[in-house]
Amino acid sequence: MRIFDPHIHMTSRTTDDYERMAAAGVRALVEPAFWLGQPRTNAGSFTDYFDALIGWEPFRAAQFGIRHHCAIGLNPKEANDPRCREVLGLLPRYLARDGVVAVGELGYDSMTPDEDEVFAAQLALAVAHELPALVHTPHRDKQRGTLRTLDVVKESGIDPAYVVVDHLNEVTVGSVAGSGCWMGFSIYPGTKMSPDRMVALLREYGPERMLVNSAADWGRSDPLLTLATGHAMLAAGFTEDDVDRVLWRNPVDFYGQSGRLDLSGTHEQAADFAGNTLARGGS
Numbered sequence: 001m002r003i004f005d006p007h008i009h010m011t012s013r014t015t016d017d018y019e020r021m022a023a024a025g026v027r028a029l030v031e032p033a034f035w036l037g038q039p040r041t042n043a044g045s046f047t048d049y050f051d052a053l054i055g056w057e058p059f060r061a062a063q064f065g066i067r068h069h070c071a072i073g074l075n076p077k078e079a080n081d082p083r084c085r086e087v088l089g090l091l092p093r094y095l096a097r098d099g100v101v102a103v104g105e106l107g108y109d110s111m112t113p114d115e116d117e118v119f120a121a122q123l124a125l126a127v128a129h130e131l132p133a134l135v136h137t138p139h140r141d142k143q144r145g146t147l148r149t150l151d152v153v154k155e156s157g158i159d160p161a162y163v164v165v166d167h168l169n170e171v172t173v174g175s176v177a178g179s180g181c182w183m184g185f186s187i188y189p190g191t192k193m194s195p196d197r198m199v200a201l202l203r204e205y206g207p208e209r210m211l212v213n214s215a216a217d218w219g220r221s222d223p224l225l226t227l228a229t230g231h232a233m234l235a236a237g238f239t240e241d242d243v244d245r246v247l248w249r250n251p252v253d254f255y256g257q258s259g260r261l262d263l264s265g266t267h268e269q270a271a272d273f274a275g276n277t278l279a280r281g282g283s
């Protein structure tokens, strides 16, 4: 099984995670910019972080044979902090960089007027830079947040094929399915979405425009839940080709729209790995 995790925060993970991910078949990933666990106090704090996302973290991932790309943006939480606002002016120079394959993560946290403004401004940047946008949906009041997100996406004029609306669940997926946007799911232990619930949604909605991620971060999370979802799909009767589509080809198609995905070296290794997996009986 070859896996592309389309949303994972490696900055908050250890080398043990990289090692386990590589052994599980994770060959590529996208790390969206987010918060540090505590509030940043100035824009310089973002520039060091963004530099790490395009420099240090890809270097760390490469030691485990994993291709690291990132999404750059001002996250919804910190969109509310006036000390962070000048980051918007710094984004264009990062959005021009090679390893940057999307603007993100954007969207709503508490659905404030500040978040409205920052969200719309960054969708405009995505359009200007011809980049996909990774849009987070709020944990509270999720359905209203998702509908408002779709309205803002529509108003921005961005091609919905360039947008993934993430952290969806059974309640919110329906409205996104008809929008033309991609549907993102974060498989989390205990909350958000489980492998079995994900399989049920894949049965209902099919594999098209579906992205499955671990969203592993500072909280209790597991970078191998993408693999667990692949196994759950096989156990439920999906084919290896279906799994490959959801866990590899879909994220490649979505982020490939940036024209900047570098997957050199991953295909051969992934093919070997698939062979080994089959030889071991799909374990």
Ligand SMILES: [Zn+2]
Pocket (backbone or CB within 6 Å): 007, 009, 032, 034, 105, 215, 217
């Ligand atoms: Zn995230």
